Structures are given as C-alpha cells and as structure tokens.
Amino acid sequence: MDSVFSDTDTSCDLFPHTDDEDCRGSVRSASPQPQQKKRRRGRGRSDATTQVVKKTRRLKANDRERNRMHNLNDALDALRGVLPAFPDETKLTKIETLRFAHNYIWALSETIRIADLQAGKSGEPPLLLNPALLAEAPSPGSDGCSWSSSGSSSSSSPAYCASSPGSPAAPDDYSFRQQDAVFGFRSFAPGVY
DNA sequence: TAGGCCATCTGGTCCT
DNA sequence: AGGACCAGATGGCCTA
Numbered sequence: 001m002d003s004v005f006s007d008t009d010t011s012c013d014l015f016p017h018t019d020d021e022d023c024r025g026s027v028r029s030a031s032p033q034p035q036q037k038k039r040r041r042g043r044g045r046s047d048a049t050t051q052v053v054k055k056t057r058r059l060k061a062n063d064r065e066r067n068r069m070h071n072l073n074d075a076l077d078a079l080r081g082v083l084p085a086f087p088d089e090t091k092l093t094k095i096e097t098l099r100f101a102h103n104y105i106w107a108l109s110e111t112i113r114i115a116d117l118q119a120g121k122s123g124e125p126p127l128l129l130n131p132a133l134l135a136e137a138p139s140p141g142s143d144g145c146s147w148s149s150s151g152s153s154s155s156s157s158p159a160y161c162a163s164s165p166g167s168p169a170a171p172d173d174y175s176f177r178q179q180d181a182v183f184g185f186r187s188f189a190p191g192v193y
Numbered sequence: 194t195a196g197g198c199c200a201t202c203t204g205g206t207c208c209t
Numbered sequence: 210a211g212g213a214c215c216a217g218a219t220g221g222c223c224t225a
Contacts, residue, residue: 068213
C-alpha cells in the first residue's frame with residue numbers, strides 16, 4: 001500500500017506547473033506532460049528550495065490524510081463490530097455499514113418504545129429505560145444523520161433505510177422477534193432511502 | 194468486460 | 210502557518 005508513494009512524486013512535485021490545476025488528475029498519469037518548458041519567468045518563480053518545501057508539505061499532508069482515512073476506517077470497523085454479524089461473513093461495505101447501523105439503532109429505539117408502551121398498559125415498570133443511560137445516549141441527529149421526524153410519532157422511520165444494501169441473504173437469518181414485530185437486520189424499516 | 198468498492202493523491206477551504 | 214476536513218480524480222482489485 002505504501003509503495004504507491006513513489007510513483008506520485010513525479011509529475012506534480014518535480015515539474016513546475018504554470019497553474020496548479022495541471023496537477024489534478026495527473027497523479028498517476030504514465031508520463032509527465034512535456035509542458036515543463038512553459039515555465040513562468042520572473043515574478044513568482046519557484047526556486048529549488050521552494051519546490052522542496054512544497055513537496056515536503058504535500059507529502060506530510062498526504063500522510064496526515066492517509067492516517068485520517070485509516071482512523072475513519074478503524075471507526076467503521078468498530079461500528080461493524082458492534083452490529084449483528086452475518087452468517088455469510090460478508091464484510092459490509094462502508095455505505096452498508098452506515099445504513100445498517102442507522103436502521104439498527106432505529107429498530108432498537110422501536111423496541112424500547114414498544115416495550116415501554118406495553119409496560120405502560122400493563123402497569124409494569126418500563127423496561128430498559130434507564131434515565132442515566134438515556135442521558136448518555138447520543139441524540140439521533142447528532143451524527144449528521146437526520147432522524148426524518150416526518151410525523152409527531154417517535155416511531156418515524158429513519159432517513160436511511162436502504163431496503164437492502166448489498167446482497168441480503170434470507171431475511172429470516174438476520175431477524176429477531178420483539179413482541180410480535182420481526183425486524184430484518186438489513187431492512188428493518190420501510191425503505192425510504 | 195462493466196460496474197462497484199476502495200485507497201490514495203490532491204487542491205481548496207475553514208479553523209486554531 | 211499549519212492542520213483538519215472535504216470532494217474530485219484516478220487507478221487497482223474483485224465480481225457478476
């Protein structure tokens with residue numbers, strides 16, 4: 001993976017451009033454009049040290065960006081880890097993971113809501129409603145995922161409910177029963193994505 | 194072979 | 210000024 005580095009230093013960093021846009025899209029071009037002759041003269045000229053500084057900065061920025069994306073992927077893996085596993089061990093893609101997590105949270109919320117309702121009817125104490133835990137729980141919209149509260153009911157479906165991201169196997173394999181409701185893990189809610 | 198997914202590079206913008 | 214974040218571009222790998 002890291003070996004990609006070597007072939008990127010060529011066109012953009014070593015050859016001065018008349019305008020920086022040339023750098024875009026030429027990252028992995030086979031051969032650098034021969035327009036190095038078209039260099040600017042006089043004002044704004046970039047000497048060797050400036051080029052070295054620019055290149056160093058770029059490499060550092062690339063490194064940071066790489067690490068940032070790695071951190072993002074680590075977080076995504078952690079998220080995959082707390083989601084229900086699939087028998088086929090197919091790794092969820094990024095978008096599947098996010099949508100799945102969203103739907104999963106929605107389903108859990110529904111579970112709590114239904115349990116709470118039923119407990120209220122029967123006079124039993126509400127289940128799973130620990131105020132301390134609820135206070136710590138992130139609000140549905142805090143992750144940038146809008147909760148799509150189209151109705152006044154708290155059971156409004158989540159904004160991301162991809163009906164079946166990827167290749168779902170038999171839905172029964174990934175479902176659980178909560179009272180009378182059956183939630184398929186990859187498609188709990190009516191798909192409105 | 195086309196299309197999907199991914200990693201990486203890159204330049205721009207915003208923030209500290 | 211430098212870092213974080215973002216989106217676009219590109220190329221590699223894999224699968225239907």
